[in-house]
Amino acid sequence: MLWLYFEFPRLQLETQYPDRDKAPPLAVVKESDNRLVQVNEPASQQGVKRDMGLATAATLCRDIQLLPYKAELEVHRLHELAQELYALSGEVVLDEPCGVWLGATNMVKYHNGFDNYCRNIELLLQHCRLSYRLGCGYSPLAAQLLARAHLNRAEDDPERLREHIGRCALPLSGLPDKTLEKLKRLGLQSLDALLAIPLKELARRFDAELVQYIGRLTGQLKHPLPFYHPPEHFHRYRELPHELDNVRLLVPWLEQLLQELEQFLQRRDRVVERLELRLYPREAEALTLTIGAARGEYRAEQWRPLVELTLENQTLNAPVYALALEARELLVKEDGERDFFEAPARGDAPQLVARLQARLGREQVRGLCVRDDFRPAIATALTSPLSATDPLPAFTLGLRPSFLLSRPQPYRQPLELIEGPERIATGWWDGEPQKRDYYIARNSEGQWCWVFREPREAVWFLQGYFG
Amino acid sequence: MQQPSLEQLEQQQLIWRGRESSGPVAARPSGWPELDRQLGGGLPSRGVITVQGPTGIGELRLLWPFLSGRGALSGHGVLSDHSVLSGHGALSGHSEHSEKDRLVALIAPPYPLNAESLPGAGMDLKRLLLVQPGTDREALWAAEQCLKSGACQAVCLWQDRVPLVQARRLQLAARAGESANFLFLGAHNAAAGLPVDLCLELSPHPHGIAVSVPRRKQGWALSRFVVAMTDVWPELTLDTRPRQRAPYSGFYPASEPRANTDTGARIEVGGEVRGEAG
Numbered sequence: 118m119l120w121l122y123f124e125f126p127r128l129q130l131e132t133q134y135p136d137r138d139k140a141p142p143l144a145v146v147k148e149s150d151n152r153l154v155q156v157n158e159p160a161s162q163q164g165v166k167r168d169m170g171l172a173t174a175a176t177l178c179r180d181i182q183l184l185p186y187k188a189e190l191e192v193h194r195l196h197e198l199a200q201e202l203y204a205l206s207g208e209v210v211l212d213e214p215c216g217v218w219l220g221a222t223n224m225v226k227y228h229n230g231f232d233n234y235c236r237n238i239e240l241l242l243q244h245c246r247l248s249y250r251l252g253c254g255y256s257p258l259a260a261q262l263l264a265r266a267h268l269n270r271a272e273d274d275p276e277r278l279r280e281h282i283g284r285c286a287l288p289l290s291g292l293p294d295k296t297l298e299k300l301k302r303l304g305l306q307s308l309d310a311l312l313a314i315p316l317k318e319l320a321r322r323f324d325a326e327l328v329q330y331i332g333r334l335t336g337q338l339k340h341p342l343p344f345y346h347p348p349e350h351f352h353r354y355r356e357l358p359h360e361l362d363n364v365r366l367l368v369p370w371l372e373q374l375l376q377e378l379e380q381f382l383q384r385r386d387r388v389v390e391r392l393e394l395r396l397y398p399r400e401a402e403a404l405t406l407t408i409g410a411a412r413g414e415y416r417a418e419q420w421r422p423l424v425e426l427t428l429e430n431q432t433l434n435a436p437v438y439a440l441a442l443e444a445r446e447l448l449v450k451e452d453g454e455r456d457f458f459e460a461p462a463r464g465d466a467p468q469l470v471a472r473l474q475a476r477l478g479r480e481q482v483r484g485l486c487v488r489d490d491f492r493p494a495i496a497t498a499l500t501s502p503l504s505a506t507d508p509l510p511a512f513t514l515g516l517r518p519s520f521l522l523s524r525p526q527p528y529r530q531p532l533e534l535i536e537g538p539e540r541i542a543t544g545w546w547d548g549e550p551q552k553r554d555y556y557i558a559r560n561s562e563g564q565w566c567w568v569f570r571e572p573r574e575a576v577w578f579l580q581g582y583f584g
Numbered sequence: 585m586q587q588p589s590l591e592q593l594e595q596q597q598l599i600w601r602g603r604e605s606s607g608p609v610a611a612r613p614s615g616w617p618e619l620d621r622q623l624g625g626g627l628p629s630r631g632v633i634t635v636q637g638p639t640g641i642g643e644l645r646l647l648w649p650f651l652s653g654r655g656a657l658s659g660h661g662v663l664s665d666h667s668v669l670s671g672h673g674a675l676s677g678h679s680e681h682s683e684k685d686r687l688v689a690l691i692a693p694p695y696p697l698n699a700e701s702l703p704g705a706g707m708d709l710k711r712l713l714l715v716q717p718g719t720d721r722e723a724l725w726a727a728e729q730c731l732k733s734g735a736c737q738a739v740c741l742w743q744d745r746v747p748l749v750q751a752r753r754l755q756l757a758a759r760a761g762e763s764a765n766f767l768f769l770g771a772h773n774a775a776a777g778l779p780v781d782l783c784l785e786l787s788p789h790p791h792g793i794a795v796s797v798p799r800r801k802q803g804w805a806l807s808r809f810v811v812a813m814t815d816v817w818p819e820l821t822l823d824t825r826p827r828q829r830a831p832y833s834g835f836y837p838a839s840e841p842r843a844n845t846d847t848g849a850r851i852e853v854g855g856e857v858r859g860e861a862g
Contacts, residue, residue, distance in 0.1 A: 520697065566640065584639060
């Protein structure tokens with residue numbers, strides 16, 4: 118089987134600074150030994166190289182910016198990348214932290230030939246703004262080896278690939294130093310010489326590790342690899358290159374995440390109604406914001422204003438160093454009920470509701486519904502807006518006021534009783550028993566009031582106004 | 585003394601510009617023949633309408649037929665669907681159908697709304713959007729969004745007073761979204777100087793509600809007239825029926841309603857059982 122291997126030598130750097138043109142000289146430093154592991158273009162132009170010590174780098178380039186190396190950032194990005202690659206190629210194997218195998222054999226026919234296949238993959242990686250090294254081979258290890266040898270050529274001719282492998286220096290194999298030393302003493306310089314020895318002979322002289330390596334490299338031994346499966350929900354985490362203390366500055370980062378969300382959902386033909394945005398401030402609990410749309414949506418351009426409105430209300434107590442976007446419940450896309458010839462409805466009610474809720478809060482924008490209860494305070498309930506209401510109770514109600522006081526107030530002014538009483542005696546089953554005689558009354562200012570009195574009590578209570 | 589600048593005069597609404605009179609605003613029947621007659625067709629279907637007067641005198645009842653988009657009511661809870669709409673010629677550009685489908689937003693009402701009262705007034709609960717913002721600023725923002733979106737046929741906003749600039753914004757938004765904005769202003773004289781299409785001043789009246797129009801864009805001011813509600817809401821009008829005065833304290837009504845109330849039955853005046861629960 119033919120494999121492609123991509124290695125991303127500057128994965129962390131290019132994740133944190135995707136914009137290559139505007140970036141200052143940058144390097145990623147491994148903190149354990151203070152050596153540079155990733156260097157960007159502007160820095161290397163000034164002579165800074167990989168594996169340099171910190172002091173040397175600082176001498177060569179005074180304004181170099183340093184990022185501490187974090188393997189988990191690379192792994193995270195690699196997983197995101199695998200999702201993208203999965204759309205083009207079905208067999209994806211991750212080589213954490215910064216490599217990925219693609220099984221090419223079965224995919225070639227879908228892409229109309231091996232060259233096309235490779236070109237499509239490379240276009241995707243260029244779109245992701247990542248630099249990479251490519252290797253091809255008839256075993257996973259062979260592809261990996263050629264990528265490390267900086268071959269960078271998409272080839273599927275077995276003979277030529279064998280030649281390339283033969284020319285590789287032994288240290289590229291990644292074998293332990295002890296084995297490499299032993300091979301060196303035997304006078305073996307390149308893989309060619311090693312491959313000339315039959316496996317059986319190798320087994321007699323060397324440990325099992327080398328035998329397994331050579332066997333897997335040449336394809337004589339099986340090399341089982343776990344295939345990547347795309348996740349069920351969307352989750353992206355971005356660590357910012359520097360802390361931001363203004364929510365407005367977060368918007369471009371969010372925009373990129375929303376674009377990725379759009380792609381994610383579009384591929385699955387799904388929509389989401391709710392996004393969770395998490396902001397990670399320095400030395401404080403993460404701030405979780407829930408952003409809802411009134412109906413399922415996948416487009417970034419629709420989510421953007423909602424996210425911005427939600428952010429507008431937030432003040433940051435501490436600078437934010439990372440953010441995450443998550444969408445858990447993927448819903449099936451519902452086709453609009455509108456048909457092709459019908460004129461589009463004016464104004465988009467769900468969109469309006471989403472806008473209002475994003476700025477004012479979910480609880481501030483509601484709809485009303487009637488519950489089957491005689492107690493006025495219980496019969497009226499708030500629901501989510503635009504939701505279909507239950508059919509009304511079958512009985513005919515007495516006249517009801519349009520305004521209802523949230524809590525009945527004692528009423529001591531003179532009243533003229535116009536209509537009533539209507540006795541509502543109910544609720545004995547749920548611990549809120551009520552026995553009240555309701556009257557429609559008019560006060561001296563001409564206001565129409567709904568008042569009640571409990572039997573054998575003298576105090577009148579104002580329950581509402583007939584507005 | 586300094587001469588007032590043109591801008592200042594304009595802000596005080598003392599200048600009339602020819603190009604601003606953009607033809608008559610389409611009127612839509614309010615559902616009340618008397619009101620329609622006085623206003624010459626009905627309430628403006630888009631623009632800002634200020635409503636002033638005490639709460640609880642029938643101000644919403646006056647507007648429900650317009651807000652529901654279904655035309656007149658006859659007897660509470662009973663809709664006459666062959667409504668006044670068909671009787672009047674002054675229909676706006678929208679079909680009756682589209683107004684029935686658009687939302688009605690109620691922003692910052694003075695008291696919680698009672699859902700039970702709305703179906704009787706012809707309102708479809710599904711079309712009702714209740715917005716309760718925390719501040720006046722948010723309320724004005726929400727009103728503007730609702731108006732602008734085109735998704736609402738009417739937006740009712742309750743505020744003490746509205747700054748001139750905001751009122752102007754609301755008017756522009758109402759035009760853009762072809763929506764009617766009812767501004768219920770609580771403070772005295774709050775509508776003065778605001779650029780609005782119609783000012784309504786409401787006061788209680790035994791037979792319904794008394795309306796006067798101190799100012800409107802198309803036409804002259806109208807002096808007080810009465811919109812009678814006796815037919816639609818007989819319970820909420822005073823007629824010649826004998827009345828019972830409510831005692832202030834220490835006094836029970838002469839006729840204690842007879843009922844087997846423990847079963848949760850609902851009793852009306854005559855002791856008639858209207859429904860049973862439990």
